[in-house]
Amino acid sequence: MSSPPPPLPTSTTATTANNNYNASCSSSSTVLSIKCFNSDCTDVKSRKGWRLRSGDFAELCDRCASAYEEGSFCEAFHSRASGWRCCESCGKRVHCGCIVSIQAFTLLDAGGIACLACARKSFVLSELQTRMPYEVDRLNTGETFSAPSLEKRKVEDFSEKFINGNLRIRLRDIVENGNAGIIGEEQSQTPSSLMEDASAQQFGISIPYKSLSESNSQIEGSVNALQPAPPPPFTKHFHGSLHNGVDSSVDGHIRNGKPRTDARGRSQLLPRYWPRFTDGELHQISGNSNSVIKPLFEKMLSASDAGRIGRLVLPKKCAEAYFPPISQPEGLPLRVQDSTGKEWIFQFRFWPNNNSRMYVLEGVTPCIQNMQLQAGDTVTFSRLEPEGKLVMGFRKATSATPSDQDNETSQIGNGVSTKGDAELDHSPWSKVDKSGYIAKEVLEGKSSIRKRKSSTLGSKSKRLRIEKEDMIELKLTWEEAQGLLRPPPDHVPSIVAIEGFEFEEYEDAPVLGKPTIFATDNVGQKVQWVQCEDCLKWRKLPANTLLPSKWACSSNTWDPERSSCSVAQELTAEQLEYLIPSLVASKRSKDARKEIDRVEALEGEGLDTLANLAILGEGEAFPASSQATTKHPRHRPGCSCIVCIQPPSGKGPKHKQTCTCTVCQTVKRRFKTLMMKREKKQSEKEAETKQSEKEAVTTRKKPQEPSAEKLLDDEPSPSSNTGSESGSPNKKKTVSEGSDGDPKRMKSSTSPFKGQIDLNIQPEREDELSPGSDSGGGMMRMLQDATETYLRMQRFLSSDGDNNPSGNHMLSSGGTGEKNSVMPRCGAAAIKMLTRIILQLFP
DNA sequence: TGTACGCATGGGG
């Protein structure tokens, strides 16, 4: 066990050397001299040295300043003074207790000291930085502190913490700045945990602590009375070089540098509200003032927050921890300064909610608009100390990929850009490791804005309004994102050990690599498949190959035979589908689309007639919210206008009313047959029965007539027609085909009752018809079934067209007894269904 | 009719 460190020198216990120093110090503060502060030196001062207790800096000559900066000042001038101790690790002598070397060592938990180098090696650096402002402060304020008081300081096990290889402590900065003086040469890689502690320490030291109740008592009812609330649970990404933070006004309640509320804050505040301020933000907030920034919390704006309501919902814990306590729902006005220094007054209030409170900031719209914020962006709250001024900053969300988020500049505040800081696992962005939650959250916000506009559509999902495709795209897991990261070109990593694991560390942000598909080839070897940028062919590469973001066949040095785009792809389409399920899905979707197009092209009119039938017969059953067609926003499913009957892709033949192609003739014949059968077989009694059924349906539909009319845009609803035209469906469709250019008449001309069939059809429309179709669900299902059956039939026809060019085998025979034992039955079923539909609709 | 306010609801942690 090492002996306790000797008492640190004070003005009364100074050694000879220190006497010199003290004498010099005192003289320097009172006598203007051009001589080097070092009394052993006769040179002329030219540079600054350590910080004196007076707040000034020892002015040294170049030589002494260099010795100081190199850490050899004490060895050169204080070598015979008392207070020398040896590093427990390397044995190096350190002049403990001397203000010059105050930052050159750290006290160890077990007693003894460690020199700076060893402290760094053993990851005790954080403790050093923790102690420095404290001790500098003590010295500067003339306080003395005993060894026990130092020993009492708990040195955390910082070996768990990450020490960046680039991290440097420059004594001069430490002294000048009076803070930890952490200089991250690559700040973006500064260990956040370290920063967190550093800032927390600094804040904890420089800001007089007030308990919540204390501050509460001083705050309530005052606009400007925002007093220092409990320190933030922590701060993120704060580089201690920002502000002095050491104030000679430090009160006597100096504690060991740890905010008391640290653990409490951590445990109480949800991680997503933890502040993750960057240097840029802090700089931006602090401006040129000497204020200390105390990051409080941040919140990603929801659609509601960013909406025009002007209410920003505050996290309860944050509001209660950092905002003045309010007892009345009306709350109190709160003056908040934005990052540009502009002041805003918000109403900080709450709503009673389920025996709890819901805190809101009202009147934030102008501010949010001023900042040009929207859902998904983040607002940050911090406090300037010692003024206690509340500062609201912001961080714009980007639409970049998570990895981009990490690596690319993000816009913050008033445009200050910072290189992406190392992400913290609890930062909102880090949610990316939950399968792209981050992007989801951001886009959710964005999409929520869209959602508000379409809220009348009444979707069940209130919070997540991301299109399915978007979701798929956003399903980028953390691992996937990591997998895409590539070292920056021409960079040699430094190896950093963290908790026993070695990590490569690059000074520059990583770049995005090209996504590849990992697989095992037929000989069991792990490979990856990569798609050429130019020819889109997939090439097989070794699994451990890291590729740049763009890759082409010409870069295929692993397989020279396939290093040209002209060489065929090794994978078959089937293999590719198997390899890349998304491709399967996409291909299926594409195939489905093609199929639909093909079917539409082939048989549109007939099925459109069915659609029309459905619309006309069941239009009232469609909810008013039924959406417009995809082709023509103002038109509704079933609309047969020239726009709506167009096949989606525009491909394939369009069938005119006078078309005499096989399909058209087939369909027309079929309907003719159906009609004849109907006329022949329907007894009057049945007709009466059906009529009564129809009347019942009509009665049910009546209340929805306006909606139906609206739904059908400017097209007459069947029911209204029925009402105005003696209720006879046959009569109501008596407008002759193409008698004039009136769209309404054109529409009517497509009615099956004239035997005119619209062959251009969109089977997918039926999906649009479904909502709310329960009232006529049976009918719709029948129609759908009939449609599907008909499609199958037609596919059969088209695929078997050579054998059955006319398709008569299905039609004339009623679907039985033909060589194909399946399709004829389909045809029969379809016809049967159609018959039932027609009979039901138009008995 | 549009907007603001304040409470209620319900999804999600």
Added chain:
DNA sequence: GCCCCATGCGTAC
């Protein structure tokens, strides 16, 4: 099952 909080929605202006 509780709590938080995003947002829906009724009401007042």
